[in-house]
Amino acid sequence: MNFIRSLRFKFIVGLTLIMLPLFMLLYYNNVYAMKVVRDQVSLTNMNHLAKSVEQNERVLQETNRYLYSLGERDPDIISLFFLKYGSGDYIIAKQRIMNKFMTDIGFYNLIDSFFLYDAVNDDLLLATSGNYDVKMSIVQESMPVQMQQLEGEIQKPEWSIVRGDTWNALVKTVRINAQFYAGALVDMNALNHPEQFTESGDRGGAVIVGGDGGALSDSALNSAQIKLAAAHITGLNNPYQVISEVTSTGSARQYLMLGIPSAMSEMNYIVLLPEEDMMRNLPFFQQIIRLLPIGAAVILITAMIFLRQLLFRPMNVLIRGMRRVSRGELDVRLETPSSSELEFVTHSFNQMTSEIQHLKIDVYEEQLRTREAEFKQLQMQINPHFYLNSLNIIHSLASLQKHELVQQMAGHLADYFRFSLRAGKRVIRLDEELEHISHYLKIQKLRFPNKLDFVLDVGPDLGHYVLPPLTIQPFVENAIIHGFQRRTEPFVIRIIARETKTLSGSDSHMGNEDDSILQLSITDNGVGFEKDILERLQQGQYAEDPGGQHIGIWNVIHRLLVKYGEHAGLQFRNQTDGGAAVVIHMPAQTEEEEGRAYAEPVDRG
Missing domain, CATH: 3.30.565.10 (Histidine kinase-like ATPase, C-terminal domain)
Incomplete structure (x- = not known):
């Protein structure tokens, strides 16, 4: 029997053609709803991120202007160039500079430290809000590199990234004159504001990463998540990205990734939002997308089992009976099915085989009676x-x-x-x-x-x-x-x-x-x-x-x-x-x- 021409094949195709558009519409509706949630969440968090980055960049630009103006407007710094090193006037001028730096730290809320470096006498003046020794060490280690970068070049507004053992910072150094250099130090953690972002959940968070993908600030994200985000830095020009992480159990976990590159340094502001938490208001849509193929298969199998009992099995019995009759087995009798339509067909078949059986006997007897007439x-x-x-x-x-x-x-x-x-x-x-x-x-x-x-x-x-x-x-x-x-x-x-x-x-x-x-x-x-x-x-x-x-x-x-x-x-x-x-x-x-x-x-x- 040709399966393509069978009722079973035609019913499967017909049911599939009916169900497929419905499932596709449901699937599209769910995907669209999830996309709307992603768009809205990404828009909200991107606004927060853009506002935070804009605020940080503005403070860094204002700090640049402040540092550039020190050599022209601050008389104490100008006088140091003419005073004898170690003299009483020299020490008093340094103290006034220290007091002014401490006052300005409170005005520029992101700035952690201001410093003045005497390159001739290798003397460093550091005004900071805390951890003096650590920050002094960072500035001393970075100064040779900073001075080398400033030699013979026009001073640029970018800030340099300085990595410490437990603490990373942004450093900006300007040359006052041939002897003195002024600069500012910013704690990377002060630039990161994870509390501003919604839907971050327990597994999300914000982080600042460098151009090499390494983390520059503290973050609630683990090292695997930071590595995953760093691998997708090239896509920060998109409104958002949906990225996947394979967990230790082998399952996939999806995140919504937002990011803005900094214009003041080679760093990127990254926000990672887990979709499980972001979509917690749409659990039905998430689950139904996963269950759509299973639901379609269950419906199709259930329909096939129902039709097999109601239609296909009685038809197969009828076909087998007809094949036996075609082989000459006229004593075939079929059981009456439950369906009234098929009951009529089965009854007609049994009646037909009975009539054929009696006709065969009659024909055989007629052949015996007419054999002599056939011969004549x-x-x-x-x-x-x-x-x-x-x-x-x-x-x-x-x-x-x-x-x-x-x-x-x-x-x-x-x-x-x-x-x-x-x-x-x-x-x-x-x-x-x-x-x-x-x-x-x-x-x-x-x-x-x-x-x-x-x-x-x-x-x-x-x-x-x-x-x-x-x-x-x-x-x-x-x-x-x-x-x-x-x-x-x-x-x-x-x-x-x-x-x-x-x-x-x-x-x-x-x-x-x-x-x-x-x-x-x-x-x-x-x-x-x-x-x-x-x-x-x-x-x-x-x-x-x-x-x-x-x-x-x-x-x-x-x-x-x-x-x-x-x-x-x-x-x-x-x-x-x-x-x-x-x-x-x-x-x-x-x-x-x-x-x-x-x-x-x-x-x-």
Whole structure:
């Protein structure tokens, strides 16, 4: 059975086509809702981040202006260049500078320290709010690098990143004159404001990372999260990014990543928001997206199980019953299903098989009663079994409402009957005989769809030759009855008509070489003749048992011998590539020639 043409396949496709748009709409709706949440959360947190970064950058720019103005506006710093190092005035000036730096630290809220460095005397003045030793160490270590960067260059507004063992800072150094350098120190942690960001949850947070991806500030994020964020720094030009982290358990965890690069230094402000916490107000949407494929599969499987019980299983039982009937098992009876529609079909099937079984018995009894009549009326031989089978086929097709096949069957059967009414004639044309055979084989093809085929190969201008009626049909019937068994490939019957001058084989002595011979071959690709039956046929034993199973063969040869004598004959053989072959030869005559050459055959019935 072709699965693509089955109801099961069509129902699966139909249900899928109905469900797929619904699931796609639901999926799109959920994805869209999640996208809206991402957009809104990212917009809110990006506004906070932009505001915080803008505030930080403004303080750094103001600090730059403050440092650049020290060499021009601060008289104490200017006087140091002219005072003797270590003198009382020098020390008093340094103290006033220290006091001013401490006052300015309170004004510039992000600045942690201000410093003044005397490069000639290697003297460092540091004003800080705490951790004096640590910050003094950081400034001393960074000064050679800062001074080297300022040599021979125009001073730039960028701040340098200085890394300590436990503390990172931004450092800005300006050159006052050839001897003095002033600068400011900013704690990286003062630039990071994680408390401003919503939806960060327990696993989210903010961090400042350098150009190399390393963390510059303290953060609630762990090292794996910081490394994950650093790997996506190149995408900070987007409004937001959705990135994934593979946890130790093998599951994926998604984050919403926001970021802004700093214009004052080579660093980036990063915010990482876990989607689990961000989407906590939409648990239904998150779960339903994961369950959509499972739900679709469950619905489809449930529908298939329901239909299997309701429709497919009763139909399979009915199909198996019909196959058994086609093999001749007429005692098949099907159980009544629960569906009222299928109950009617099953009841009709059981009634049909019962009627066919009784008809088969009736036909067999009729065959026994009419055998003698068939023998006496050789040219009007009728096979009730064939007719009844044809009628039953029409009945079955009508029950299945295959009206076009019923019309074809009835048409071929009508033509077949019409020929039988003409079969009392002495001779008929070859094209009429072949037309009759064609109707018979087409009826058989309707009985065995896709299992039987035939080929009529008639030489040119042979249709006007005559022969006794029903000469070919018995051999075609025998081929179908005996050769069409246990087939796994189509059964093909070939009928070939040729005109020759001589006969082939051992019977060539029967004809005159000057006479034309009409040679008819009936071949098939079936199982062929059994060895013992072939020997009996080749020995002509079919002519000695007119009441036996070869009455059809005896019928044909008897009429040929009566009409043509030794000028006609039969040959039987098995083909080398399989199948049986029967060859009939007789004089090739038209109806006028036949009337002149032979006398009317004697009725021996």
